[in-house]
Amino acid sequence: MSHTVIPTIRLLNSATLVGFSGGLRLYLAFLLAGIAPDLFLVFAASLIIYATYTLDRSLENKEDSVNHPEFVGAHKKTGLLASGACAVFGTGIFFASSLISPPIFPFIVGILYSKGIPLGNRIIKLKGSCGIKNLVIGITWGGTIGLIIAGTGQYGAAIVIGLYFGMKLFINSTIFDLKDVEGDLAAGIRTLPVVFGEQRLRYVLMTVCLVQHALLFAAMAGGLLIPWFVFLAYSFSASILVIFWYSPAFEGASSWIARKFRILAINYEPMVLVVLSRILPY
Numbered sequence: 606m607s608h609t610v611i612p613t614i615r616l617l618n619s620a621t622l623v624g625f626s627g628g629l630r631l632y633l634a635f636l637l638a639g640i641a642p643d644l645f646l647v648f649a650a651s652l653i654i655y656a657t658y659t660l661d662r663s664l665e666n667k668e669d670s671v672n673h674p675e676f677v678g679a680h681k682k683t684g685l686l687a688s689g690a691c692a693v694f695g696t697g698i699f700f701a702s703s704l705i706s707p708p709i710f711p712f713i714v715g716i717l718y719s720k721g722i723p724l725g726n727r728i729i730k731l732k733g734s735c736g737i738k739n740l741v742i743g744i745t746w747g748g749t750i751g752l753i754i755a756g757t758g759q760y761g762a763a764i765v766i767g768l769y770f771g772m773k774l775f776i777n778s779t780i781f782d783l784k785d786v787e788g789d790l791a792a793g794i795r796t797l798p799v800v801f802g803e804q805r806l807r808y809v810l811m812t813v814c815l816v817q818h819a820l821l822f823a824a825m826a827g828g829l830l831i832p833w834f835v836f837l838a839y840s841f842s843a844s845i846l847v848i849f850w851y852s853p854a855f856e857g858a859s860s861w862i863a864r865k866f867r868i869l870a871i872n873y874e875p876m877v878l879v880v881l882s883r884i885l886p887y
Contacts, residue, residue: 612679617687619662622872624655627746629875630770634750636882638762639831645698646753649708652695654746657711660688707752714745735795742778747771765824772817776810776844777871784853784867807848814844833887836878843874 628651635642663684696708751767782789782796783803789796798806818841824830825837847870855863862869 609680613683616662616679616681616684617659620655620658622868623658624651626872626875627651627654629879630746631750631753633836633875633878633882634754634766634770637766637830637833637836638754638757638759640754640757640759643702646702646704649695649698650749650753652691652698653708653711653749656688656691656695659684659691660712663688702756704753704756707749707756710749710752711745714741717741735800736797739775739778739782739797743771743773743775746774761829762824765820765829769817769821772813773840773844776813776817776848779806779810780847780851780867780871783851784856786853803852810848811845814841814848818844831887833882835881835885835887839878839881840874843870843877846870 628647631650632642632644632647635647663681692708692712699705699708747767747770750770751763754766755763757763779797783798783806786796786798789799797809801809818837821830821837821840825832825834847867851867851870855866858864
């Protein structure tokens with residue numbers, strides 16, 4: 606049993622930062638809409654995000670032996686138990702606030718993404734489709750944030766915020782796929798980096814980034830969102846940096862900064878923006 610302890614701890618901790626930064630995105634969404642952040646909902650969102658990603662990593666996937674060798678030998682049932690507990694607790698907080706759809710939506714899509722659904726003799730698995738997985742991730746979390754903001758009655762702001770975060774997460778998840786090309790090729794998964802290659806992929810993501818921030822600027826300039834241009838500038842700069850500078854070669858670099866660049870640029874972006882919201886408010 607002792608040989609499973611460290612891989613299991615790694616598995617349980619693997620989505621902690623993702624869940625925390627995801628909750629902070631909801632905090633930022635409240636600020637963009639001009640609403641005082643509900644910290645209970647921010648915490649609940651973190652739990653739901655953690656549970657969803659831990660669920661995915663606790664299910665057997667052929668590409669994980671290459672992409673995530675650190676989880677080999679982990680006690681997957683412990684991960685499933687942790688995922689279930691966080692999901693129940695997070696869902697309870699949402700239900701107590703009369704928000705029913707936000708906690709349910711990610712899990713429906715998460716199951717389709719990880720396990721697929723049987724259709725005749727085939728299993729339709731979103732995870733194996735070119736670009737669909739990234740689109741689903743964007744729709745799931747952008748849509749969830751939008752649904753929560755819509756619960757305050759600000760429907761126009763909810764649509765723009767949902768689209769903004771949806772495109773942000775589409776870009777981020779594609780960058781994460783860029784580092785997993787070897788494992789995805791071994792598993793026969795046609796991700797966007799596999800199909801487009803690095804250089805063409807950067808131009809695709811840049812197009813999405815420009816549309817995303819043009820929409821945000823228009824909403825701020827038009828009064829639909831709070832005119833928080835520091836947020837706009839940092840978000841755009843961070844996206845450009847990771848799109849054009851990050852390389853999969855960074856993962857094995859001798860420099861700690863290079864190895865951690867992807868995590869610092871993507872998962873720590875919401876934390877920096879929260880700090881900026883306290884230092885340089887709109």
